[in-house]
Amino acid sequence: MKILKAGFIQTEPEFGQVANNCQRVADLLEKADADLMVLPELFTTGYQFTDREEVAAFAETIPEGPTTGFLLDLARDLSVNLVAGLAEREGDALYNSAVIVGPGGYLGKYRKAHIFDAEKDLFEPGNLPLPVFDIGKARVGIMICFDWRFPETARTLALNDADVIAHPANLVLPHCPSAMVTRCLENRVFAITADRVGREQRVPGEPLKFIGQSQVVDPDGNILYRASTDGEEMKVVAIDIDLARNKNINPRNHLFQDRREDLYRL
Amino acid sequence: MKILKAGFIQTEPEFGQVANNCQRVADLLEKADADLMVLPELFTTGYQFTDREEVAAFAETIPEGPTTGFLLDLARDLSVNLVAGLAEREGDALYNSAVIVGPGGYLGKYRKAHIFDAEKDLFEPGNLPLPVFDIGKARVGIMICFDWRFPETARTLALNDADVIAHPANLVLPHCPSAMVTRCLENRVFAITADRVGREQRVPGEPLKFIGQSQVVDPDGNILYRASTDGEEMKVVAIDIDLARNKNINPRNHLFQDRREDLYRL
Numbered sequence: 001m002k003i004l005k006a007g008f009i010q011t012e013p014e015f016g017q018v019a020n021n022c023q024r025v026a027d028l029l030e031k032a033d034a035d036l037m038v039l040p041e042l043f044t045t046g047y048q049f050t051d052r053e054e055v056a057a058f059a060e061t062i063p064e065g066p067t068t069g070f071l072l073d074l075a076r077d078l079s080v081n082l083v084a085g086l087a088e089r090e091g092d093a094l095y096n097s098a099v100i101v102g103p104g105g106y107l108g109k110y111r112k113a114h115i116f117d118a119e120k121d122l123f124e125p126g127n128l129p130l131p132v133f134d135i136g137k138a139r140v141g142i143m144i145c146f147d148w149r150f151p152e153t154a155r156t157l158a159l160n161d162a163d164v165i166a167h168p169a170n171l172v173l174p175h176c177p178s179a180m181v182t183r184c185l186e187n188r189v190f191a192i193t194a195d196r197v198g199r200e201q202r203v204p205g206e207p208l209k210f211i212g213q214s215q216v217v218d219p220d221g222n223i224l225y226r227a228s229t230d231g232e233e234m235k236v237v238a239i240d241i242d243l244a245r246n247k248n249i250n251p252r253n254h255l256f257q258d259r260r261e262d263l264y265r266l
Numbered sequence: 267m268k269i270l271k272a273g274f275i276q277t278e279p280e281f282g283q284v285a286n287n288c289q290r291v292a293d294l295l296e297k298a299d300a301d302l303m304v305l306p307e308l309f310t311t312g313y314q315f316t317d318r319e320e321v322a323a324f325a326e327t328i329p330e331g332p333t334t335g336f337l338l339d340l341a342r343d344l345s346v347n348l349v350a351g352l353a354e355r356e357g358d359a360l361y362n363s364a365v366i367v368g369p370g371g372y373l374g375k376y377r378k379a380h381i382f383d384a385e386k387d388l389f390e391p392g393n394l395p396l397p398v399f400d401i402g403k404a405r406v407g408i409m410i411c412f413d414w415r416f417p418e419t420a421r422t423l424a425l426n427d428a429d430v431i432a433h434p435a436n437l438v439l440p441h442c443p444s445a446m447v448t449r450c451l452e453n454r455v456f457a458i459t460a461d462r463v464g465r466e467q468r469v470p471g472e473p474l475k476f477i478g479q480s481q482v483v484d485p486d487g488n489i490l491y492r493a494s495t496d497g498e499e500m501k502v503v504a505i506d507i508d509l510a511r512n513k514n515i516n517p518r519n520h521l522f523q524d525r526r527e528d529l530y531r532l
Binding site (some may be wrong): 153 | 432449451452487515526
């Protein structure tokens with residue numbers, strides 16, 4: 001048994017209210033006794049930017065920017081690893097990114113590879129590898145929201161030895177919570193989806209309604225905990241990382257050794 | 267709109283009673299007004315063979331054997347395409363196979379690539395490509411039962427232009443019906459799973475309980491119909507094949523063009 005205390009924070013960010021949104025996270029996180037906590041996508045700003053100029057006004061460099069600094073302080077003070085989504089700027093390029101920090105400092109970042117719908121007007125598609133970080137007790141892979149729709153994302157993280165997939169999200173479609181069960185079953189990994197709740201309507205049209213239902217799923221496809229559709233909350237569960245390192249679903253079937261690479265088309 | 271009338275037959279085969287099991291299929295199929303019908307895995311024999319010798323006694327060559335002949339007659343008489351699972355023999359090799367036949371004759375076969383648990387004592391793993399067959403109104407890919415667990419199977423069929431995945435099965439684990447929804451969402455294909463019901467206990471240990479729940483799922487992840495867990499039945503639904511040929515989930519996201527092959531590991 002290799003127990004990791006891991007969970008998520010599900011929040012309702014107010015658009016553009018970075019200081020308030022960070023304070024809310026700090027308040028919720030203070031109550032967590034955890035090794036790894038996942039925060040939503042774009043947790044400091046909210047989701048629905050009106051144009052690139054607005055993104056640029058909020059985007060930060062990683063790790064030099066203030067949000068990464070805020071997370072580094074929290075991680076050190078609370079002795080926790082954190083994965084959190086934020087808008088990143090590098091020169092003129094803008095990315096929908098996630099950062100991972102631990103008690104010892106900055107670990108790395110990921111830029112969302114599969115950007116969704118109007119995000120194509122706001123962000124560049126990610127140009128970094130799908131990353132796996134060793135936090136000591138576990139290896140943590142990162143993907144962001146819509147990356148779930150492409151099975152190769154979680155598959156690549158698992159083949160690169162991720163035990164846990166940290167999955168910051170701002171979900172508006174209904175399918176992801178159930179599909180993440182499939183992602184765990186097909187890869188025998190844990191997945192922690194940290195979603196947000198609430199509504200946004202900053203451009204004409206239907207308001208965006210975020211579905212919440214942040215969750216922790218185990219390698220057997222059990223939903224260890226699923227949050228509400230509409231409330232802020234913090235949850236930690238104890239997970240046994242050894243489960244994710246055993247890719248046998250029975251004594252005869254090993255999920256990776258049984259793959260038929262000779263028949264697959266990439 | 268390109269409408270295909272497609273469905274499944276869910277049966278409870280009696281082990282080894284090939285003639286009776288075929289007659290039951292013929293009776294159910296006679297009532298179907300369909301272009302494509304999918305039958306369960308190993309529909310003529312039942313599932314739990316005790317050893318290779320027993321498989322060999324029932325296995326047939328494809329297309330020369332009597333079961334393919336029976337299916338060819340049905341397909342011609344009822345003017346329907348059929349996908350059905352049976353034990354295949356080629357020389358000394360035994361395969362858990364599926365055959366596809368149409369009103370015009372034999373179309374082809376597939377040998378289960380990912381064999382499950384005790385099947386490893388009975389069958390060789392498949393040595394044929396993951397196949398897609400053109401039946402005029404639609405392109406039909408075939409996979410068998412446990413192939414569902416490997417996302418590359420359905421992905422490969424979809425990348426090779428399958429509109430519909432015909433999925434003969436003998437399911438004993440609970441996860442597949444829900445996972446097939448994910449398979450349809452990630453590939454924008456239809457999937458028809460034809461499962462069996464009932465129990466078998468031909469070797470010591472827990473009896474095998476088959477879960478039924480044969481189903482038709484559309485490219486948006488809607489379960490158009492799901493059968494019971496315990497009864498025989500036949501179901502046909504009208505599906506619009508054009509839905510599977512549009513890989514856009516919104517005007518900005520195309521499920522295949524948005525794939526990031528540069529980042530994936532096979």
